[in-house]
Amino acid sequence: MGTFLHLPVATAYNRARRGIIKMRENAPVAVIFDLDGTLADTLDDITDAMNVVLAEIKHRPIARTRMRSLIGAGLPVLMKLATGIDDADRIDQLVQRYQPVYADRMLRKTCLYPGVDRALDTLSAAGVPMSVLSNKPHRFTSPICDALLSRWPFVECRGHRDDVSNERRKPDPGVALELSRVMNRTPGDVVFVGDSEADIATARNAGMRSVAVTWGFRDRQDLAASDPDEIIAHPARLTELLSCG
DSSP: OOOSTTSOOOHHHHHHHOSOOOOOSSSOOEEEEOSBTTTEEOHHHHHHHHHHHHHHTTOOOOOHHHHHHHTTSOHHHHHHHHHOOOOHHHHHHHHHHHHHHHHTTTTSSOEEOTTHHHHHHHHHHTTOOEEEEEEEEHHHHHHHHHHHHTTSOOSEEEEEOTTSTTOOOTTSSHHHHHHHHHTTOOGGGEEEEESSHHHHHHHHHHTOEEEEESSSSSOHHHHHHTOOSEEESSHHHHHHHTTOO
């Protein structure tokens, strides 16, 4: 199976679906959230961990602003972009080195973005099923969700699992579709909320609505180029779109 990120953008299809995303009369829509750059500001801890690894190989440190533009496609891609190394075996070695460094510091500075807690309160009160789907390794996604999101009834928090056969990273729609089934919703009744091109493409590939957020790791201009159904600048706007705010 090939990559989904470079499929043609279904502009006319998306525009035809745009507008306020209404709650169903018999049940609320469900929401799948990305984690990094959407719910949680993880940028400082990721940058710090990467710079530890870069220092060990005598590579110049990477700036926070540069790191912001690289996050989203998964750790191997992030490592390749940060180091400029093309050798797959060497990238794998560096990924293996990065993981314990990041595990030791992944919750030092990481926190929810302002307004996310209130939005989650509102969605939970309205009975909206919620899940998390991240390209971050599951061994990191799970403890971050436990630390930051345990007060809300998330159905599932899923990171990428290398040990699961045929499980692919976003923008492959496989896990998103699995989560829609777990939440007992059809794909058309799921809103995918994220801050990257991969999140928008995942929603499109899965037949879900896409809501792009500008407070994360991509600028509005970059997000608009991927043609999401909605672009929002504050978490409260999501509750308005779902007609439960």
